[in-house]
Amino acid sequence: MKRGLIALLAAGTVALAGCGNTTESSAEAAPAASAPAASTAPAAQGLPVTVRSADGSSVEVKDASKIIPLTGDVAEIVFALGLADHVVGVDLSAAGLPEARQKPQVGYQRALAAEGILSLKPTVLLGTEEAGPPPVIEQLKAAGIPVVMVPSGSGGVDEVPAKIELIGKALGVPDKGAELAAKAKSEIDAARAKAAAAGAERPRVAFLYLRGQSNTYQIGGTGTRADAMIAAAGGEDAGTGAGVQGFKPVTAEAMVKAAPDHILVMKAGLESVGGVDGLLKLPGVAETPAGRNKRIVSLDDLELLGMGPRTGQAIDKLVTAFQAK
Template identity: 80%
Template sequence: MKHGLAALLAAGTLVMAGCGSTTEPPAKAAPEASASTAQAQVTPQAQGLPVTVRSSDGTDVEVKDASRIVPMTGDVAEIVFALGLADKVVGVDLSAMGLPEARQKPQIGYQRSLAAEGILSLKPTVLIGTEEAGPPPVIEQLKGAGIPIVTVPSGAGGVDEVPGKIELVGKALGVPEKGAELAARTKAEIDAAKAKVTGTDKAKVAFLYLRGQSKTYQLGGAGTRADAMIAAAGAEDAGTAAGVQGYKPITAEAMVKAAPDQILVMSMGLESVGGVDGLLKLPGVAETPAGKNRRIVSLDDLELIGMGPRTGQALDKLVTAFQSR
């Protein structure tokens, strides 16, 4: 493939800036309408309650009422909306605000720094999120208030966890059939995307977590959702190959050691640093093969690492991008 190829897919949700390109993501990373918007038009009745489910933390949780749902993490909120339960959601965390269905909902803060008082004021009948919801003392306080809390896998273990994650959400909220249907469709899309991976010459891809407002610039590695997505798309995670576990601050030394062919970022993160030109000003980025050739791949935040209904669609875009070297 031509080395400076520029690709633009999915109406702005994926941007690959080729050599000399100044392409930037849209001002707002709008999620695709496929799963959540289409499914949200249907509001299934919660006929599967009461139900006892096994949370990913190993506890059995009984859910009797899903009339007032609070998804504590954005990825789970997207699944809940895709199951047609938007009208039952009474609050969402900040990481869900890129979803159209979430924008008019009360906010409960950021998923990792929740406050019990605000959540309790919404009178939820069930709380559901990944293990990233916290901090732990707040979760314990909410449990002490007698509210059922269901924990589901984040998906960091790999894309094959996603269908089970979706099914668990559906079962816990009383719509097991809808959950099974959405999980099956998502699995089919994931399998179809993985089947497009060809060749043994893997692209070396570095995922950079960027939040310009807080000056947070990190290189991802093993154990992250981005690592799982990169691997499933048939590429090599440059951070993992360089020995990074989780995330570490971007340094010139770390970027030179990672030496990525391509750089993967979330759209809002790329926007927060001033687009591709701003990204190239971060330590060491311009000195990498990806930086020299402006090989930047950008996807909507939840689409890329939400490990939810759009995972297969995201993988399909990544496979195309990573193989167009």
């Protein structure tokens, strides 16, 4: 491996990860704005429709003129489907998406408040199981708003196409959903083929979840989206190999045991600790092969862990970074 490789790939902000790998912005959520005027964009043609929500319920959606994605990964898919004009609010984790910058914020996905969401008069809400807290989701359902839950994708990259298709169907644009899902699948397949063609060598990669603002430094392992992405890119998750379930605090002992060849981080997390120099000051990091050689791979948060339209592109970048000599 080439010494001193630092892959700082793409720009972005807050991503959200499954099974505890949740990214939290340091910014404060903007207060909920009054409901915007109804969009003049063409209405969806596939409504009403009844879809099977990830929580096991059947949800009927009659109107998708005023959408609120409750999580950043869902927001990215909604925007990719061409429905930005129908989005009347987003959560804080979507703030880095260009289409979200002028949208009212409804709080952070795991700490939503029903009042702010209801004030925007949405006709449909969509989110993953990370949206909550659960009593707020129940309150929104009780208000009579259709709430469609979709898989986060933490089960692996093979879940991405179905996730996209479900969102497209729920919003009355099933053809666009199928087209976007097929494109995502094609890019994922191509990136995995590239990883397979790289040979039998499987570099050890540790994913570190970093939030310097709150002094949160964790190493990921089994059951996380990062684990799924590392595997898809032909790597071996060093945290998983060291017996980490979900996430555990970064300690010198944990890092030495993981002994990663590369350290994978989200861009916002890396910035929050002062870049590569700050990362190397965390317990045990400088003593790992990755730390000694400064093999740090950084991607945009939603691109890396969103399990959405850019998943194949992210895997391709990881393959390149992990295999560079």
